Amino acid sequence: MSEQELPRPAKVTIAFLIRMLNDGGAQRQLCELVRAMDKTRFRVCVVAMYEGGRFKAEIESIPDVELITIGKRHTWDVVGALLRLVREMKRIRPQILHGYLDLGNVLSVFLKPFLPNVKVVWGLRNAGIQLKKESRAGKILAELERHLSRYPDLFVANSNAGQTYHVSIGYPEDRFIVIQNGTNTLKFAPDPLARQQMREAWGVLPDSPLIGIAGRIAPEKDHVTFLKAAGEVNNHRSECRYCIIGGGDEEDVAKLKLLAESLGIAEKVIWTGSFSEMNRAYNALDLLALTSQSEGFPNVVGEAMATGVPVVVTDVGDVRTLVNNTNVICPPGDASRVAATMLNVLASLSYPPPDLRLREQIEQNFSLDALRRKTEEALWKII
CATH class of the missing domain: 3.40.50.2000 (Glycogen Phosphorylase B;)
Structure with missing residues (x-):
């Protein structure tokens, strides 16, 4: 049976891969999304490379969402962290691997050989302008992300501006979808x-x-x-x-x-x-x-x-x-x-x-x- 003919599973395992659950708009949106997802259709896992972060406890408290932290110690802790990441991914066996932000996106492509038939999705959250001087590691990640952009099956941008920017630097336009952020109107309400x-x-x-x-x-x-x-x-x-x-x-x-x-x-x-x-x-x-x-x-x-x-x-x-x-x-x-x-x-x-x-x-x-x-x-x- 070819890859195209594989039967669709009754419940899809999705792993969201992110650097860290620290304070930020993308992290907050991830938290809200995994809380809202239909757990009868999706088995939801969140994989964070670094320990801690403001949203760790919040995600841990969401029913039917598994949180895995890889325990990466610093920027150049590469080999040990990758081995632990591969081991956890083989255990989870996701049908969809959804990178969130640059590190999660880059790692999702490198994990493809270890996860047969996995579909890779990148979450793109920026529209291009970065005024703060990037670190050496940040520049390397940005270049890797651009060069690896031929491999994902889907790009999810949270703005039309973000899609326009990424297409302008070479991302394949035909694999994009724009899904704008959602607001928790129960939490954010007049009081x-x-x-x-x-x-x-x-x-x-x-x-x-x-x-x-x-x-x-x-x-x-x-x-x-x-x-x-x-x-x-x-x-x-x-x-x-x-x-x-x-x-x-x-x-x-x-x-x-x-x-x-x-x-x-x-x-x-x-x-x-x-x-x-x-x-x-x-x-x-x-x-x-x-x-x-x-x-x-x-x-x-x-x-x-x-x-x-x-x-x-x-x-x-x-x-x-x-x-x-x-x-x-x-x-x-x-x-x-x-x-x-x-x-x-x-x-x-x-x-x-x-x-x-x-x-x-x-x-x-x-x-x-x-x-x-x-x-x-x-x-x-x-x-």
């Missing part, structure tokens, strides 16, 4: 009590508009533009406060704090550091800003909108599709335009949030159920 509690904890007065930016502190997120815009907003609305939700490199954070001081808004900026209770954080806000230079499909925008919080965004990735409102979209890097748009939104919003029209936009178009359904259909077709 007046959480709003009150978080604002009290952060020392924000009930009538002070709070403008936030959420996500790791990294050059491509362009917190510099956010702070410059905040400085301009402060000239017109001195009662506003600003919240930077997320952690990052100490040197990057220190530079941003110096910038806030030079702009005269240091006393008005809240720095939360790494923050896990994002549903509570969004509820505290009156406006969320995304000032990124590059995105695929930003989770934070969908999550804020599901909470009923208005947004101001830069024109990156698939943001236009997500917000469906050109009045809140600004050119990347244009702090004055971002500030003017923030002021317009603050002047027009019903105070305080939630704006349930924003929540409805996410529920109807970017739900977790849509993510699950589209993913399962795409995976089932390649078996």
